Amino acid sequence: MFTGAQDRATAVTGYVAIAAVGVIALVGGVSPGTTGWWWVAYGVFVLAFLLDDLAASGRLGPRRLPARSLLAVGVASALVTWWLAPQASWSAILFVVTVVPAAMTSPPSLTAALIAVQTTAVVAGAARVGAAPHEVVALGALYGAFQVFAAVVVVAGRRQGEQRAALAAAHAQLRAASALLAASSRDAERLRxxxxxxxxxxxxxxxxxxxxxxxxxxxxxxxxxxxxxxxxxxxxxxxxxxxxxxxxxxEVRGLEGALREVVDRTPGLQVVLTVREEVPVGPERALVVVRCAQELLTNTLRHAGAHRFTLDVVADDGGVRLRASDDGAGARRLQPGNGLTGLTERVEDAGGTVRFATAPGRGFTAELEVPA
Missing domain, CATH: 1.10.287 (Helix Hairpins)
Structure with missing residues (x-):
């Protein structure tokens, strides 16, 4: 859920807000009869948030707990924490914290429903402890507005990130086209x-x-x-x-040069390229390999949320073998879109084979071979 510098900053902000609730509770205290249970519920919330952050950042290895399960635990523990001591109105800040991961991973309708439920809980809790009607309305409006603001900021940031990824992918495609055109022009001139x-x-x-x-x-x-x-x-x-x-x-080889022009200076992604061209690669096979590398890089930029992309290419008497991998979030089940489907068709048309592998927390790997 929290990946990248911007998302890490969001996670740190969440930790600060949660810690503030705990510190205020230690200093100001809660209802004497509910102190123990309040701290249990608060502890469950902290644990759910921590596990979700660690799993999403890949520091726990493959993700075994779905993000929505941890979100559900966080929402439930926040509701219990609030309901046990609604006179501690500052504890409602936990509702704002739960909206952030919900807005990151859930549809807008589900996030809106969550805001409505939590705002209703704020109003009901304030009324339960005998707050004046105007105080009940003010408290509900205040925390409802905080939640809406948090959701809007997260959604806007997520859309901005998607636009940056799309721009980076388009940039990679443009560089690939330019590299292929330049290599083709140079090779054609040398041959002439x-x-x-x-x-x-x-x-x-x-x-x-x-x-x-x-x-x-x-x-x-x-x-x-x-x-x-x-x-x-x-x-x-x-x-x-x-x-x-x-x-x-x-000199009409150009495979490594074309690949390097495709992957160099890719924004927001560290790319490691290794090419061993033991025999010259013809223009037809080189085009297939470069186009596949471009599609895999574009796919990583758009969907993986990765920091590192590794591309290994070997050309020998048997053909050209390419292996690409990233350290992104991965997925439980691979659902190839138009890009990966087109890549597969391109390789199979050249008589080659393609294999994909992915798993939650283990990124995405593609291996393809184009025969000589």
Whole structure:
């Protein structure tokens, strides 16, 4: 539930509010007949909030308690804490704390219902201890407004985070397209130059060498010495041209460069890229790999809430193997959207295979292989 610097700040604010309730209770006290039970209920609330925060941040490993179960425990313990000592009106701040995780993980309708229930509890508790009608209304309006304000701030922050993730994903897609276009343009230009050298200069030098070979047999001294020297120069130039053509064709690889341009400077995400290109990768397979890496990075930015993304690529005689993983929240069950479905179709069209794995608290992993 609480991930990222902004959400950590929200969690810390919650801890401060909860601690303030406990400190005031120690200093001011609660009803003598309910002190013990009040502290039990308060302790349950603190424990539920702490477990939810630790589980959501991944510090407890895989999440075994659903977020809504912990939220339900927190709401119930807050209601009990309030009902045991409604004369301690400051304890109603716990209701504001429970609204924050509810607004983060629940639909707006459920959050609104929770605010209505807790505001009603504030009003009923104040009336129960004999507060004046205007005090009951004021207390209900005050804490109701606090809850609404907290929910609005959280929802706005969540939407802003989603927009940032969408912007980062669009940025990654744009960089991928630019990288592929640049690599394609460079490779096409190298191939064009290599063909021109081979077809024009190479053929011309080959013809020249043959003519000089014939001339060497017909020439008479002292001209034969110059013909032999010219023939040697022509053969040397032909060898140089073939070497340059081979180098230009060998440079048409570009897989690591294209991948690095896709993943570099990704906002809000640490990316670790490892590429072992033991054999050259053709443009068709390179396009499949780069597009898949782009989709996996985009998926992580949009949905994972991750801090780290690892991408390992190996190209050898057997083909290209890619493994991508993140340290995000993960999910109990994988539900591929259009992006992952399109990725699978792209790899299978190239004769390859794809495997996905995810679990709560263990992030998301994808492994794919494109054969040679």
């Amino acid at each position: 130059i290599s063909r021109e050298l081979h077809d024009v200069v190479g053929h011309g030098l080959t013809a020249l060498a043959l003519e000089l070979e014939v001339a060497a047999h017909r020439a008479q001294p002292p001209a034969v010495e110059h013909v032999d020297r010219a023939r040697s120069i022509a053969k040397g130039l032909l060898g140089d041209v073939r070497s340059v053509v081979g180098d230009l064709r060998g």
